[in-house]
Amino acid sequence: MNNSFNHIQSIYWVFTQLCNDDCEHCYNDSSPFGKRISEKDCLDIINNLPEKVDRLILSGGEPLADIKLLHTILDAIRSKYGQSIQIMLQTNGDLLNIEKLITLIEKGVQRFDIASIDRYHKKAGGRLMELAGIFESCGVMGTEKDPLIEGGHYLAENPLSWGYWGASEDMWLGGNWARGKALKNNIYLKDPTHNFCSILSGARNFLGGYDDIPQEISIQLWKINPCCPGTHFPMGDARKQKVAAVLEKASQSAVFRMLNEGNPLKMGISLGVTEEAAVIKSQEMQNICLYCDEFLKCHRNEIFDSNGIKTIS
Numbered sequence: 001m002n003n004s005f006n007h008i009q010s011i012y013w014v015f016t017q018l019c020n021d022d023c024e025h026c027y028n029d030s031s032p033f034g035k036r037i038s039e040k041d042c043l044d045i046i047n048n049l050p051e052k053v054d055r056l057i058l059s060g061g062e063p064l065a066d067i068k069l070l071h072t073i074l075d076a077i078r079s080k081y082g083q084s085i086q087i088m089l090q091t092n093g094d095l096l097n098i099e100k101l102i103t104l105i106e107k108g109v110q111r112f113d114i115a116s117i118d119r120y121h122k123k124a125g126g127r128l129m130e131l132a133g134i135f136e137s138c139g140v141m142g143t144e145k146d147p148l149i150e151g152g153h154y155l156a157e158n159p160l161s162w163g164y165w166g167a168s169e170d171m172w173l174g175g176n177w178a179r180g181k182a183l184k185n186n187i188y189l190k191d192p193t194h195n196f197c198s199i200l201s202g203a204r205n206f207l208g209g210y211d212d213i214p215q216e217i218s219i220q221l222w223k224i225n226p227c228c229p230g231t232h233f234p235m236g237d238a239r240k241q242k243v244a245a246v247l248e249k250a251s252q253s254a255v256f257r258m259l260n261e262g263n264p265l266k267m268g269i270s271l272g273v274t275e276e277a278a279v280i281k282s283q284e285m286q287n288i289c290l291y292c293d294e295f296l297k298c299h300r301n302e303i304f305d306s307n308g309i310k311t312i313s
Contacts, residue, residue, distance in 0.1 A: 001260060002208035002215070005247035007052040009208075010216035012059065012201070012228055015042055015073060017221065019062040020094055021122045025187055027179040027229060028220060030061040037221050037239075039072055045222060045238040046076045053081065055155070055214070059090040059115075064100065074107040086155040088147065092116035093131050093164075094123055101138050110159050111147055112140065118166030128164065135162045177229035178289045190286040192279075196229060197262045197288065203227040204262030207251050217247070226250070226259050232293040233300060236308055252311040255303055264292050271299055 017034030019026075029035070056077060063070045077085065088111040089104065104112075112135070117125035132142060141161045147154040155161075177196060178188035197203045200213045203226035208215040218225040223234035224246050235256070236246035250256040254270035265278040265288075273295070282291035296303065303310060 001251050001257070005207075005244040005251075006050045008050050008054070008215060008217065008243075008247075010055040010057065010214045011049065011053055011219060011243075012057045012216060013045075013219045014059050014061060014221060015045075015219075016061040016063065016066040016069060018065045019060055019092075020065050021062065021092060021116075023121060024181055024185045025176055026181045027177045028061070029180040034061050035221060036066065036069075039069060041222060041239050042069060042073050043076055044240070045219065046073065046080060048238050048240075048242050049080070050244045053085055055086045055088065057088045057090060062095065063089055063091055064095040067095075067100070071103070071107060074104070074109065078108050086110055088113065088155075090115050092121055092123070093127055096131065096134065098134055098137060101134060101140070105138060105140075105160065110155055110161070112162040114162065114164035116166055117164045121166065125166065131162075131164075178287045178293075179229050188287060188289075192282040192286055192288060192291070195262065195264070195288055197227065197259060197264045197292075199262075201228040202262060203231075203259035203264070205260065207247060207256070207260040209260065217243070219243075226256065229289050231259075232296045233304060241308070246308065249309045249311070253303065253309050255299075256309065264288055264295075267292075268295055268299065271302055273299075 014028055016036050017028055017030045018036050019030035019034055020032065022031040058073065077087065087109050089109045090113045093114040093116060114131060116123060117128055135142060139160060141158060143161050143163055175194060176182045176188045182188040205213050205215050206217050206226040218228045218230060219238050220230050222237055222239045223230060224236040224238050224243060225231055225234055235250050255267045258267035265275050265282060268278055278291065282288055285291050285294060
C-alpha cells in the first residue's frame with residue numbers, strides 16, 4: 001500500500017445523479033429526479049481532494065444534465081491542478097452537441113466516454129454516427145482503447161479522444177452490482193463467485209500497491225468509497241474531510257486492507273469471521289456486494305466510530 005495519500009492515481013466522481021434517462025439497471029438511482037448536491041458542496045469537495053491527482057473521471061447521472069455545475073467543477077479543477085491533471089467525462093451523449101463539446105474541451109476535458117451504446121438506454125445507441133461526426137468536427141479522435149486499462153500514458157499521448165461502450169448481458173447487466181434500481185428491480189447478478197472487488201471499479205488497489213490496475217477511489221456525490229458500487233457505509237464525507245486523511249485511516253484498518261487486496265471474504269478475519277463462514281454467507285446472499293453490506297452492518301460499531309474508521313490491526 002501507499003504510505004501517503006496526497007497523491008492518488010484516479011478518482012471516479014459521480015457529482016450528480018440527475019439524468020435525462022431512467023434506466024432500470026442504474027446502480028446509483030440516476031433519473032430526472034436523481035439526487036443533486038450544491039455548488040458549495042462540490043467546491044468544498046474539490047478543496048478536500050489530494051494535492052496531486054493524475055486522473056479525474058466525472059460521471060453521473062448525466063453530467064450534461066447538470067451542465068452549469070459541471071462547468072463550475074471543471075473551472076475549479078483547473079484552478080487547483082492546472083495542466084497536471086487528466087480529465088475524463090462519462091456521458092450518455094444524448095445532450096451533447098458541437099457547442100457544448102467545444103466548451104468542454106476549452107475547460108480541459110481530454111477524454112469522452114459515451115456509456116449508452118446499447119438497447120437498454122433511451123436512445124439505444126441511435127446517435128452513435130451523429131456523435132462520431134460531432135467529435136470529428138472538433139478534432140476528437142475516436143478509439144476503442146480504454147485509457148483506464150492503457151494507463152495514464154495513453155491520455156498524455158492522446159490528449160483528445162473518445163470511445164463508447166454500453167450495458168450487456170456479460171457486464172453491466174450480467175455483472176450488475178446489487179445497488180440502486182438494479183437491486184430494487186431484482187436484476188443484479190446472482191453469482192457469489194463473481195468477485196466485484198477484484199476488478200477495476202472494485203475496491204482492489206484503492207489504497208495502492210498493485211501495478212496491474214490503477215489506484216482508484218470513488219466519490220458518490222460526497223461519499224468517499226473504495227469502489228464504484230460503494231460500501232454500505234462510506235469511508236468518509238468529502239465535503240468535510242480531507243480525502244487523503246480518510247484513506248490513511250482506511251489503510252490502518254485490517255478490514256479495508258482486505259478490500260484493497262480484492263478479498264472481501266477475508267475482511268472479517270481480524271474480527272473473528274473466518275473466510276469459510278464468509279463464503280457460506282455470500283452463497284446464501286448470492287452476491288459479493290450484498291455480503292459486504294451485511295458484514296459492515298453487523299460489525300459497524302467495531303469498524304466505525306464517530307470519527308470515522310477505527311484502526312483494526
